Amino acid sequence: MRPFTYQRVATAAEAAAAVAGNPGAKFLAGGTNLLDLMKLEIERPAHLVDVQDIEGLGTIEQAEDGGLRIGALVTNTTLAANERVRRDYGVLTRAIVAGASGQLRNKATTAGNLLQRTRCPYFYDPNLPCNKRNPGSGCAALEGYSRQLAVIGSSDKCIATYPGDMAIAMRVLDATVETVQPDGTTRAIPFAEFHRLPGDEPERDNVLAHGELITAVTLPRPLGGKHFYQKVRDRASYAYALVSVAAVIQPDGTGRVAFGGVAHKPWRVEAAEAALPQGAAAVTAQVFADARPTEHNRFKLPLATRALAGVLAEAKG
Amino acid sequence: MLAGSGAAVALTQAPGVQAQGSSGGAATPPTMPVSFTVNGKEAELTLDTRVTLLDALREHLELTGSKKGCDHGQCGACTVMVNGTRINSCLSLAVQHQGDEITTIEGLGTPDNLHPMQAAFVKHDGYQCGYCTPGQICSAVATLAEIRAGIPSHVQDDITAAPAFSAAELRERMSGNICRCGAYSNIVDAITEVAGA
Amino acid sequence: MKFEQAAGTNPIDRQKIIGQPTSRIDGPLKTTGTAPYAHERHGPNHGVVPNQSYGYILGAGIAKGRVASMDTQEAARAPGVLGIVTTLEQELLPPGQGIVANIFGGAEIRHYHQAIAVVMAETFEQARAAANMIRVDYDRADGRFDLATLAPQARVADESGKLKGEPFKVEVGDFAGAFAEAPVTVDATYTTADESHAMMEPFASIAAWEGEKLTVWTSNQMIAWSKGSLAKMLGMKPENVRLDSPFIGGGFGAKLWVRADAVLAALGAKKVGRPVRIAMQRPLVANNTSHRPATIQQVKLGATPDGRLTAFHHSSTSGNLPGGDVEVATQQSRLLYAAPNREIFMKLAVNDLPEGNAMRAPGEAPGLMVLEMAMDELAEKLGMDPVELRIVNDTQVDPEKPERPFSERHLVECLRRGAEEFGWNRRNPKPAQVRDGRWLVGMGMATGFRNSMATKSAARVRLQRDGSLVVETDMTDIGTGTYTILAQTAAEMMGLPLDRVTVRLGDSDDPASAGSGGQWGAANSTSGVYAACVKLRTAIAEKLGMDPTTADFTDGEVRAGNRSARLSDAGELMAEDRIEFGDLDKQYQQSTFAGHFCEVAVDSYTGEVRVHRMLAVCEAGRILNPVTARSQVIGGMTMGVGSALMEELAVDTRFGLFVNHDLAGYEVPVHADIPHQQVIFLDHPDDKANPLKAKGVGELGLCGVGAAVANAIYNATGVRVRDYPITLDKHLEKLPQVA
Secondary structure (H helix, E strand, C coil): CCCEHHHCCCCCCHHHHHHCCCCCEEEEECCCCHHHHHHHCCCCHHHHEECCCCCCCCCCHHHHHHCEEEECEEEEHHHCHHHHHHCCCHHHHHHCCCCCCHHHHHEEHHHHHCCCCCCCCCCCCCCCCCCCCCCCCCCCCCCCCCCCCCCCCCCCCCCCCCCHHHHHHHHHHHCCEEEEECCCEEEEEEEEHEEECCCCCCCEEEECCCCCCCEEEECCCCCCCCCEEEEECCCCCCCCCEEEEEEEECCCCCCEEECCCHHHCCCCHHHHHHHHHHCCHHHHHHHHCCCCCCCCCCCHEEEEEEEEHHHHHHHHH | CCCCCHHHHHEEECCCCCCCCCCCCCCCCCEEEEEEEEEEEEEEEEECCCEEHEEEEHHCCCCCCCCCCCCCCCCCCCCCEECCEEEEEHHHHHHHHHHEEEEEHHHHHCCCEEEEHHHHHHHHCCCCCCCCCHHHHHHHHHHHHHHHHHCCCCCCCCCCCCCCCCCHHHHCCCCCCCCCCCHHHHHHHEEEEHCCC | CCCCCCCCCCHHHCCCCCCCCCCCCCCHHHHHCCCCCCCHHCCHCCCCCCCCEEEEEEEECCCCEEEEEEEHHHHHHHEEEEEEEEHCCCCCCCCCCCCCCCCCCEEEEECCEEEEEEEEEEEEEHHHHHHCCCCEEEEECCCCCHHHHHHCCECCCCCCCCCCCCCCCCEEEEEHHHHHHCCCEEEEEEEEEEEECCCCCCCEEEEEEECEEEEECCCCCCCCHHHHHHHHHCCCHHHHEEEEECCCCCCCCHHCCCHHHHHHHHHHHHEEEEEEEEEEEHHHHHHHEEEECCCEEEEEEEEECCCCCEEEEEEEEEEEECCCCCCCCCCCHHCCCCCCCEEEEEEEECCCCCEECCCCCCCCCHHHHHHHHHHHHHHHHHHCHHHHEEEEEECCCEEEEEEEECCCCCHHHHHHHHHHHHHHHHHHHHHHHEEEEEEEEEEEEEEEECCCCCCEEEEEEECCCCCEEEEEECCCCCCCCCCHHHHHHHHHHCCCHHHEEEECEEEECCCCCCCCCCCCCCHHHHCCCHHCCCCCHHHHHHHCCCCCCEEEEEEEEECCCCCCEHHHHHHHEECCCCCCCCCHHHHCCCEEEEEEEEEEEEEEECCCCCEEEEEEEEECCCCHHHHHHHHHHHHHHHHHHHHCCCCCCECCCCCCCECCCCCCCHHHHHHHHHEEEEEECCCCCCCCCCCCCCCCCCCCCCCCCCHHHHHHHHHCCCCCCCECCCCCCHHHHHCCCCC
């Protein structure tokens, strides 16, 4: 870990300005992923702006439109335990408690979780080529050990997956990410547009500008229906998803579904959701129509179908 | 032997050369004062900003009960409670904890005056090598508090209901604490006893 | 004391303290965080030596080739840096005992993450940052990394498991002929994965020099071996090296040997003229040190319709660095089942991956995962119950030397008792028949087998003026319960309550013990304490003027005839002895046995496997402490679940490394993977093993478990997966259609 200076700020605008004016600066909230990566020098900030003291970012409030506004600093545990979330946005609670461990969820924040970087093993080993860590060095995963990695939306430069769970639920809920930009103005980013596909710039995980601070995630009015988050993994807990399914299914069999563990971002194809009443295979045939799996992760395609089938069976039962 | 495009790209970088642009050099690393309480005692330290809470405890306060198993949040051996909430102390900077109240394994009990959870671990042989044990015990104490507080878990059928003190709940909630010796079955027995007390 | 004849009745047989369920005497230290592990022995309160500095290891970024150049200028100038030792300035050190990889020195890179520098600094943060400032240029060479590709050229290993001597094959009777004629056969190829010990405490050492004398406070299972090994590597006289390792945060074989932490702490301390403290960073552990090598195994079984094995073939191929050993995966096959026609051998493929070496139950762990799956396949072909198949093929003698019996062998009892306790009769022998909602449910079983090894072990016992006792030996407690069973042994022998005995372990200045490995630690180290206590009893009786042969040591008193005296009346006395062994282990095969039973549920949608119930019925001689022995067994069972379901060091066959080299990438079981585990010990003291009549259980608990899990999965799904670990992708598409 390289030396860095550390500062605490009181307002979001102050935070955004402090980072924006310093190319080596980064925001620090829970730190559960950033410090992990700094120890390996995958992240090497020269200055950290600790946002934990910023007022108003730690609460969950009812929004005017009947939805919910989740402050950026709300921890995973607090969010998952929120009565309203458990009742009206069950898919979100289920996704959060399927992720990481109790300890990590106590520290990890809503905003930080969205910014979690990939768990691709080649990204994590600084000796090996990785376009996300070291642009232009190549992608060692493409023809390497790719069992965990993306089956769709990948590029020749990168097949990393976004590793989180919470965001898969937020995608299915049509959440919005609110930010403060370096100039002090705010913007609202539809969740579908927040995470990027790797394309030619796999080093960019999302659309945030340097110094742009997430202040909240808002959820629209509750959808009703039954909420599911089916996470499939090699061990029973404390593991990243091979495939996950976030779904909200209405009594008539219609609904929404997004997949985790399959792409560089939460993967949802709205057009395919019309096929939900016809069953899982009809949906995934469309959702994964453009899949380009590797030899190691081809199983994720039938797995996604089967996992969704399990969810649909439970929804009926 | 190298095959495919992986090999081609591999040759474009010299493996092991990590630096792209250098920092460091001879400049003195930044330090900062920080104060918090540990097990009820005030601690005032001036630390390199890079010092984690775990290393502040282990290296600067000589509280070596909290263990470093991985230093990356992958094992749980470093679990401590901060303001009553369990976290991985290896993934937290000490300077993030200004004013916090920290409880470590040393704050729960001593060999002559064991905390009920420590006594239950001894009784049920909830450990072997002992290295993950302080983290398991801190996590166990916090887990019972989390269930009492109604924090939901992955194994609940109904996440709007209050969670139970069942073995399945304990196993899920303790899963961030790895025990390679494989004492899990005994650890759950130990926690169950304390939960029922 | 030489143990040459079967043990008669001795004070241990009283079993007032030994054999009783006893909480660990080190429990209060471990549960309060006050047990001192190697890296923690610093500072004003816990420090073993003042003025310690921090060392940080840099691992090579290539798997094979040479270090062309190293630029340490920036690192050397970095704040707090005290000194750097690079591999280019150090002559190649010879390998230490028991290991094949050179730990340090020279330009040649033989495996990924080989240590190439150590940086010493005032703080951990400074040392870590500076290590990453060292710029290294490599000349990369081609390497051999893919076992499947290398296997066809693998050569048959010699009897010691290397490629030095004559190729060794067990060939009894006419295997080929018998197999060709057998009415029922199994012939299949199986694979097991490279596995990582993944003990929770990383390798750690503090080294300090005093003139020519070196002390290393470390985390090591085998103190006497490692003292000699470190001396050899550093070109020192062994008497100038002291190791101290009172608490070890797990080893599982990884800490049998001296590794880079100890060597580089010693070299670094010399360089900077200060003690150096190093903990190997977790991401370096898997590739820098050792692992259990992957295997490709073939089993061919021929049987009569009533299940009697007539033809038995087991062969295994594994890889290792030049000069390394095979993974002895066919070891148990020479002894486990009777079959008149036998063919058993191992092949070794030379590779350039990190070193393969001992991990808990080397050989038997992967060997039984395969053999016991093949037996399950045979049982199904025969239409025979898998338990009965094992029973029919039980042997009471060494199948290669029928004149050589087992000392004790109650495998049949393990299996029958296990079947009864587990409710085996409720198992549907037809696979894929039992459902519980979305779950497919199945039961499986396997035989567990692991040899018991007799090896010399010494101890010193000191009677204190107050009548209490101190036991001193360089034996280690790696979580096995050594502190407690040595105290129990001494208390039993001397007629003292347990709390009057203090045990000191892990210091190479104390008598050399068996050490902790190969599940031989408990039986041999307690026997060493037994020997020392016998000597002390004689000294005490003589001092008190009593007949040593009839003196009875009970309740803190010595009694002979109508006389009695307090133990403390003897004053301070000391005795040291060691147990040595004659040839009883040649006359009798000494082994341990288990029946492992498992019930699993497989998600019919996702293929995920969850273990619902586990039982082990074990026979391992006298059980010295049912509490700690049970823990050893459940720990093995847990590791067995890992082997069966998830553990795999993933090889990148282009770059030549294990890519998932941390505890997030290399998954071991967590709490949620492990159900309540039941363990039953049979009571069959083995009087031909040692005076304690005890054998080990630490590896037995693992041996066979993987196959029991795998066989349960097959029973649940009807899909046979012969490649471990059985991750869901390997059977997913063969499960019932769901969408």
